[in-house]
Amino acid sequence: MIRLGLRLAVTGGRAAIARLALVGGAVALGVALLLAVFAGINAVQSQNLRYAWLNSAVTEAATGTEAADAAGWALREDYFAGRRMARVDVAVTGPDSPVPPGMTRLPAPGEYYVSPALASLLASTPADQLGDRFPGRQVGVIGDAGLASPDSLIAVVGRTPQEVAGIIGATKITRIVSVSPQDCSGCYVGVGSDGITLILSVVAAALLFPLLMFIGTATRLAAARREQRFAAMRLVGATPRQITLIATVESTLAAAAGTLLGFALFPLLRLGLDRITFTGERFFLGDLSLTWFNVLLVGAGVPLGAAVAARAALRRVRITPLGVARRVTPRPPRAWRLLPVAAGLCELAWFIDRRPRTTNGQTEAYLGGIFLTMIGLVVAGPYLTMAGSRVLARLARRPATLIAGRRLADDPRAGFRAVSGLMLALFVTSVATGVITSIVAYRGETPVGTATYDNLSIGWYPDHGGKLPAADTPIPAGLTTTPGVRDVLVVRYQGIVGNLPTGAIGCADLTRHPDLGQCPPGAQVGAVYADLSRPDFGSDVYEASPMTLAQLPSLPVNSFVVLTDGSRAALEHSRTLLESTFPDGRFPSTENEWRSDFARTLVQFQRLADVVIVASLVIAGCSLAVSLAGGINERKRPFALLRLTGVRLAELRRVITLESAVPLLAVSAVAIAAGFTAAALFLRSQLDYDLKPPGLSYYVLVGLGLAVSLGLIASTMPLLRRVTGPQQARND
Structure with a gap:
């Protein structure tokens, strides 16, 4: 049976060859990307070891x-x-x-x-x-x-x-x-490899979902004609198991060929991976390697997954021979299909104010909720498509609208299948963008030109082992005359006074620089942080210090704060001068520099998310194009009969466009809403943050994805003219 299945797959005409090429190409792309993800995970581990x-x-x-x-x-x-x-x-x-x-x-x-x-x-x-x-x-x-x-x-x-x-x-x-x-216990220099490995694992899953869906879609290409062929084989004595085996051999063959091609593409993709800074720093090319486990997992797992997807996609070939000719309209999807989505979002909502204490617990809680929501979207897709089709039919004023609505209502599963990959891609896009945009908004870089960006501070902290300079320690010579330095302020150490910051500064100094904040009315000395960062996370008013102006000169130095114009020359010359004068303490930095380390990592995650999104959109677009082409080919006889009865080609084009655009837009809106809801619930539970609106790049990316999808729909229109000629109206 396997040999017969291979022969039918290779000698089944142009349609079979095209189907093999489509599945093989999709698998090759997916395998190359999966190998890149595994290589990235291995490179993170290797890079971490180099920090040791x-x-x-x-x-x-x-x-x-x-x-x-x-x-x-x-x-x-x-x-x-x-x-x-x-x-x-x-x-x-x-x-x-x-x-x-x-x-x-x-x-x-x-x-x-x-x-x-x-x-x-x-x-x-x-x-x-x-x-x-x-x-x-x-x-x-x-x-x-x-x-x-x-x-x-x-x-x-x-x-x-x-x-x-x-x-x-x-x-x-x-x-x-x-x-x-x-x-190792106590190590603090290095990459949070657990978190990055988790993110890259999610990336692998995010690529695998649309890839398997595309394989299933390509497997269904010309499914009606193949079912008739399988029914004929059943009539001559083939068993259901033999038919199932033959049906899966073709997809497994294409997946195996695509897997080999993916391994061949990986070295080319690897050459560009060392430019993608997953961790904030580039990898050495040699660290982007694969283990034998990675090779075996992908080499055996992808064809196996393709076989499973093919069996599920062609499960109808196991019906009796007469069943092929006696198909009836399948039962419409029920509202229960919305329950998995609701369950996933409720699971995320339940952990608000109940965040697990351990990292593993948080991983299981949040990742489980997001994956359950993804699965729920796939389950709910046919019901959403059916709901959209009923609205379309109810609002129909033209024949094309009515036909499209009735067609979608007749088989909403097929209508959703074409856009399922795009739905998952948009969900992943919305979750990643919502989370990263919000975290950057709360903890990201301070905009260039603000006071905290331009201020360079060097401080001493007794509670961290630092020895305070004497009260009469002078400002380093030449610092105040450095081009680009606006002023140098001295913050004194007042000690631990209740809940007040340990620094103290004269209010007159703050009056000269109102962008740094201000003292409360009537105060002469303000209680400040050593680097003069804003108090209470954004308030402009410092609390009053119990110290007096007369006491300030006798207090030891807590920090020197250099106010610059933000130019690199001014910052780096001042930094070098401070380090040369005080070589034994903590080195000076701006508030933005230590905050930007985290923000820069988030930017790398955003880039990684963009790579995943683009790859998912490409796979989803291929799935949409294959589904549309397959649907037109399978309905060429009904469309030809409609043309013979006087229906214009333009009306048929409207039918195809509406059949594709309605589920596309319906599931896109739901996927985006579900993605931002999941992101908001995660942020509130894990970080106690509110969801912030995404930047322009998100809207551009989503708009580009939808525009490409609509363009793919339009690209199938020339096929409609060729396959609906009068000769297609004859009985086979």
């Missing part, structure tokens, strides 16, 4: 032998032009001190190693903006083994043991950590 050595001071997890000589170690975070930079100050205590990967030795005092990307910046940037931060001379470049990304900015600076001991957070190490930050 930076955690050497916070965990004992390591492999290899312990070094005989300890090394002084202090890891701090720095910035340049908005990019994050890691700096490790080290002190050699003997010839056998531990050496990080990518280096042959630790730098001696007055020497430093840098990553290739940082070396390029040092060569192209004035020294007073970057190079002067590193005392001594560059003696080497860190190799790839010690870098998470080709774009990583890392410096390992040699200092004396006494100098390193005076740095905040300094310690001594005898081993270099060589396990993933995910697997």
